Amino acid sequence: MTALGSIKTVLVANRGEIALRILGTVKSLGLRSVIIYHALDSDSPAVSMADEAVEITGPTPVAAYLDGEQVLAVARKSGAQAIHPGYGFLSENADFARKVEDAGLIFIGPSPETIELLGDKIRARAFVAAQGFPVAPSAIEDEDPTSFNERARALGPPLLIKPAAGGGGKGMHIVRDMALLDETITRARSEGQRYFGDGRLYAERYVERPRHIEVQVLGDAHGNIVHLFERECSLQRRFQKVVEESPSPALTPELRTRICDVAVGIAKTAGYRNAGTVEFIYGGGAFYFLEMNTRLQVEHRVTEAVTGLDLVREQLRIAAGEPLGYGQDAIAVSGHAIELRIYAEDPARDFLPTTGHVLVFDVPCGEGVRVDAGIRVGQNITAAFDPMLAKLIVHGADRNDAIEKARAALRQFVLLGFPTNIGFLNRLIATEEFRSGEVHTGLIGEKPDIAAPPVPSEDKLRAVLAIAALSTRSVVDAAKRVPALHVSLGAWRN
Amino acid sequence: MRRLESRINTRSQEFQTNSVHHRGLAAELKERQQKARHDRPQRDTDRLARQNKLLARARLEHLLDPGTPFLEFSSLAANMAYNGEVPGAGQITGIGIVSGREVVVHADDASVKGGAWYPLSVKKIVRALDIAIENRLPVVHLCDSAGGFLPLQAEFFADRYYAGRIFRNQSILSKMGVPQMALVMGHCTAGGAYVPALSDYNVIVRGTGAIFLGGPPLVKAATGEEVTVEDLGGAEMHTSVSGTADYPASSELHAIAIAREIVERFERRQKTVIDWAEPEAPLYDPQELYGIIPKDQRTSFDMREIIARIVDGSRFHEYQPDFGTSLVCGYARVHGYQVGILANNGVLFSDSALKGTHFIQLCDKNRTPLVFLQNITGFMVGREYERRGITKDGAKMIMAVSGASVPKFTINCNGSFGAGTYGMSGRAFDPRFLFSWPQSQISVMGAEQAANVLTDIKLRQLAREGRTLADDEIAAIREPVLADYRRQSSAYYATSEVWDDGVLDPVDTRNALGIAISASLNAPIESPNYGVFRM
């Protein structure tokens, strides 16, 4: 068996597409793989791909994947030396990372201390500001809970109320009308308690039509830190990313250098190890630190496409103690990549999550087109997990080429069984705004007209109805039952 | 099979005159049918709309398979009766396709006198059920009637083929294993209640459908009991308490959807197989039919020209072409089905009568349906002909027509008089279907002839009394007789009295025959069997 340093076996503590993606690299490195799975995921592709699969249980399916003790027990029993947490679930849980290390295993990610520092959004902000890096004007509740509402009010509209322990865009509220400030704060607090077990808040000046730009960083255990350039993730809906791309069409080379340098600076000061992403808000020529994610991100494939690196491979190498082995000048961006997140949701019905069986799953293929999916034909998609089904990543010679590839790939993407956002994505990247690169986090919200599919043309409708009629047994049988003579006479009347 | 060669010059003056005339008659037919089928007093259509009822024709269109033909019978029944106030006798009957099955449809038209049954309504319904029995066709009844039209009860109640015959026919259909279903979309009162009760399946519409032997007013008069329509015989009660009705429906469309599903369940028996080949359109344009029959009903013409514009490929295999030439006999196909055609080219003589008798037997043995194209004034009369046995030869022909087991189809193309009607399979001889063309006439003798005979009798009577009449006085006797005869021998009178199954535009004959033949094959063809031919 091959080994990477002391790592011979890796436990993938995740599910769906990311589990499959991580397993791919683990296998390509010749390492042994173990995966945990909940019964609902028993027929997922990742489970069949791993060398060993161990079932986990919990009061809810999500709870099972959040059960650190159970995951550790599986790691010990299966003889894994390292645990890759993927994203979400336990990936930014400092307690879990600590327990893994205490157990003598390797947590593939930064140190528990780093996770703690950067995981608490308020602490992270304070840390970054103290180092002299740009942050948006804000009011932190913790500093003085009684005056929080007042200080928030003093920031002036528009402002954003955010949960301290939050992430992934959940529990955030924009306030434009200060008359609603108090009730919004109350609501955000109770949501923070409900989703993250922590009701603390902070308020931040909100940049109108902000762009979300993030920088991928990699740090080894030997103090070497590089950046892998930026990703633009401005197309969001309810603070969830929908489309990401690299490079960002908004940045001049000069701005790019500045933002990436700031990101590296932050990572260095934090003594960051393994892969991480520094997120910024950019608007009106200025950019502010938003937060740092101490894990691999959903959209990391975009960076891989333009830089040619395998980030999971780098994560494993770093976790095994290897030095990066290359410097910043070895990293360059080639071409343009776009990622589109395919969700089980119905854009026509306010993007409500959809469920059903995957009846057909045919992904587009070709040069510069890749699909990461954790689903297979026959799988039952339920409301138990996050509705993201797959990621479509395209890589073109330039942005327009990438957009054309993306449009073609979306048209060829056949996922049948329940509504998805595939058609919506195609309409989205066809808009003038996207084509010209004039995107911002509120764009999708401003275009409710593209949510629902356009009414089909008469010709299209005719074709669809023809297919439906010919595919429906009782309709075909009814037509066949009519004797030939009467068919030939048609609707004759005397 | 050889094609007929037309000898008509379609550019001749005569052809043009005939064509204009007959197109006019066809247009008149279409217009009269349109009125009879659709013109209704506003207050009747308003009332139906208020009651949330569809018009009978709308129900029919929903019931039938879309894109399929409907051969309607006697659209102009009662057009010369009841002051013209009961178009179609308030009934719609015909053969259509429901869920792929050929069925007879019988629908009460509630937009005509509330769907009340007049004597001719009863006759039309009985006729439709006779067609169902003879051709073993399932029946769908669309019931919505105010009941019998009491002022005329003497003409529809007591006799053998009056209203009771409807229920007897229903029972016989059931006995024969031919399924029936009824949709109760309005009231089924008194006798009418038996229509759904005697049907194998029935569906009743909530709110409008009701079945009862006596309605609330009658019940109150009879026993003093006060009860609502719903409570007495509505959908709820009959589907859940009495079991008289099978399926409750929340609306007429729901009822029709259920009905179609029921008909889909009917057994599809093997139809009788007769000789059939891939159909071919006539070589000659059927539109030319308008120009062939002379404008004057008494002028003769060659029936082969008619045949050529009705049959497949205009192909005709003539039998005994040189013998009995006043009767054209031969084989042809209509929509693929092989048929034996008998058509009149003049009066019937002994030779033509014998030829016809022989040909009928040939077709019977051959399992070939018979098509009679009538244009017959009668058998030849005179001393010479009687000595040669014209009477017994005519009798032989009648014996053959009566005994033939193959289905018979009769079209009165121009005229059907006297014994000629009998020999050429008139109504009394049970052709499965009988249709008239607009110009055709039917009576015991031609109007002119009848007028002459009656005037002659009158003159001789007066002469015995020593009186003579002036020309104008003769005319005064003759004209009313002539007018009366003309009126009562017209196709419109015949169809009004339901002596036929409808007046057809000549151009529609081919399709009507095709549908009719196809329908007739749902019944078996018995073995040939005749009475005694007086030799």
Next chain:
Amino acid sequence: MAEIFKIDDVDHSLWLTARSTDGFRLHWNGSQIDIELLSLQGFRHQLRIGAETHEAVIAAFGDRLHIHLDGEIYEVDYADPVSHYARTLGEENADCVRAPMPGTVVSCVARAGDAVVRGDALIVIESMKLETSIKAWRSGTVETVHVEAGCAFERDALLVTLAPVRKA
């Protein structure tokens, strides 16, 4: 009676007639066109419509068809006529259930205010030594449970009322 297909809550009415050769004629929206569907491989099909040819991926689940045609995805539901006409005219929207026969109430599972889906047990009754579970005939909110455990009732007695469905 025409066939009804629903796309995005819109009803489309059409019918087919068979052609003497293979294939059918589609009658829709006042026009007719020759159509034919050939199975290629797996779920892939070829639609011939008039003079055009289209490739489509078609998957069926019950009466719902999922169609991928020319880069777009459609969901089409077939409404069988009996259910369609029963449904559109409120056949299934009755608000209350009555006792099918005399008996006693064993237990009340649902309470006023409960949201129920079709098939949920509402009350359990006993009659002629047989226990029956009275189930919700449609989704909705329980308005009133008219009986309680232990009480006896006659045939047709009102048992449970669901809140009326608001018609759009």
